[in-house]
Amino acid sequence: MNMQLTSPLTQKNSSKQHRVINFYPGPGALPLPVLERVHAELFNFNGTGMSVMEISHRSPEIQSIIDDSAERIKRLMELGEQFEVIFLQGGGSLQFLMVPMNFSGSGDQIDYIDTGYWAEKAIRGAQSLDRDLEIIASSADRDHSYVPDLNKISLRPEAKYLHLCSNNTVVGTQFNQFPNLPIPIIADMSSDFMSKVIDPTNLSCIYAHAQKNVGLSGVTVVLIRKEMLAKISENIPEFLDYRTHIKRKSNYHTPPCFSIYITWHILRWIEEDIGGLKQLGKINQEKADLLYQCIDSNPLFDCAVEKASRSQMNVVFTLPTQELEKQFIQEAFEAGIVGVEGHRTRGGCRVSLYNGVTLKAVEALVEFIGKFAKKPRGTTSES
Numbered sequence: 461m462n463m464q465l466t467s468p469l470t471q472k473n474s475s476k477q478h479r480v481i482n483f484y485p486g487p488g489a490l491p492l493p494v495l496e497r498v499h500a501e502l503f504n505f506n507g508t509g510m511s512v513m514e515i516s517h518r519s520p521e522i523q524s525i526i527d528d529s530a531e532r533i534k535r536l537m538e539l540g541e542q543f544e545v546i547f548l549q550g551g552g553s554l555q556f557l558m559v560p561m562n563f564s565g566s567g568d569q570i571d572y573i574d575t576g577y578w579a580e581k582a583i584r585g586a587q588s589l590d591r592d593l594e595i596i597a598s599s600a601d602r603d604h605s606y607v608p609d610l611n612k613i614s615l616r617p618e619a620k621y622l623h624l625c626s627n628n629t630v631v632g633t634q635f636n637q638f639p640n641l642p643i644p645i646i647a648d649m650s651s652d653f654m655s656k657v658i659d660p661t662n663l664s665c666i667y668a669h670a671q672k673n674v675g676l677s678g679v680t681v682v683l684i685r686k687e688m689l690a691k692i693s694e695n696i697p698e699f700l701d702y703r704t705h706i707k708r709k710s711n712y713h714t715p716p717c718f719s720i721y722i723t724w725h726i727l728r729w730i731e732e733d734i735g736g737l738k739q740l741g742k743i744n745q746e747k748a749d750l751l752y753q754c755i756d757s758n759p760l761f762d763c764a765v766e767k768a769s770r771s772q773m774n775v776v777f778t779l780p781t782q783e784l785e786k787q788f789i790q791e792a793f794e795a796g797i798v799g800v801e802g803h804r805t806r807g808g809c810r811v812s813l814y815n816g817v818t819l820k821a822v823e824a825l826v827e828f829i830g831k832f833a834k835k836p837r838g839t840t841s842e843s
């Protein structure tokens with residue numbers, strides 16, 4: 461936000477009562493109960509007399525947090541024993557390289573789907589290696605306003621895998637089903653990981669940075685179907701080999717302990733407060749339905765994303781002029797609503813509805829949108 465008149469670091473009100481309504485695209489809103497629990501144990505975690513930030517990564521406490529987090533992910537996603545779950549650093553971006561390095565070798569065919577900004581970055585990452593990469597489907601023909609139908613794509617039978625981005629954070633589209641395909645599917649789920657129930661049957665590897673739905677930046681969760689491990693290329697650097705981190709239980713080198721600890725708290729919140737992914741998915745659906753319905757029924761706002769492809773997590777929309785969009789963002793900010801500007805490459809507006817965003821927050825936004833639309837605006841450049 462560049463609307464503050466003073467430096468963002470100038471001391472201001474830090475009280476809990478003055479929290480804003482946060483729709484940032486990630487890092488973004490965290491569940492308040494999680495913040496409260498972290499606050500309560502900040503000086504003394506679980507009787508250790510230390511904060512989690514001060515405990516050695518080799519201690520039983522940190523290893524237990526890592527192990528319990530992996531178990532909770534398996535349980536919540538009903539993965540059974542078919543997947544390994546590891547916690548890495550380097551963000552979603554490092555996975556753009558680790559995926560092709562681990563699951564293909566020099567000259568191998570790898571198939572990718574281009575659904576816009578992050579899918580393209582994954583493609584560029586893999587293209588920097590000596591692979592035979594083909595973009596087998598793309599939504600570029602309609603400005604990435606939809607996702608290709610996975611039942612209609614032509615894969616190369618020899619390709620080692622298909623890579624796709626399940627939720628497209630920048631353009632606001634989402635794949636909802638993953639059919640049985642003849643080659644392994646690898647999904648970047650950075651912006652919809654653990655936001656609802658998914659069927660993992662046809663997925664071979666899932667990766668997601670934590671800072672949208674399950675925590676803070678600094679940790680990336682990677683789920684790897686065990687049978688994929690046998691396919692990992694030899695001769696990749698030890699640090700970049702998934703097997704290294706599986707063998708060492710995500711503690712091969714100093715892990716991002718505090719970030720994993722927050723993920724652990726969020727997983728506990730999903731499991732114990734919310735009641736699991738089915739429940740959470742319902743809440744997320746309700747939030748998205750409410751906002752799309754508001755946008756679609758209001759002529760001042762336009763969501764160009766095709767209905768069947770709309771993201772439950774990132775709602776993108778435009779107003780008739782850039783001037784009005786600026787006003788909308790500014791007035792939202794003044795009303796205590798932050799993070800509604802679109803991605804810098806696209807402009808417009810974007811509202812992110814990750815797990816930490818409450819239904820109440822969306823209701824407040826919808827009310828604000830209604831008031832904004834009714835407000836007389838005098839002569840603006842569109843009149």
Ligand SMILES: Cc1ncc(COP(=O)(O)O)c(C=O)c1O
Binds near residue numbers: 550551553629669
């Ligand atoms: C879908 C998706 N993949 C990957 C990334 C890149 O992640 P990171 O910034 O953690 O490298 C992002 C960033 O927002 C994203 O939205």
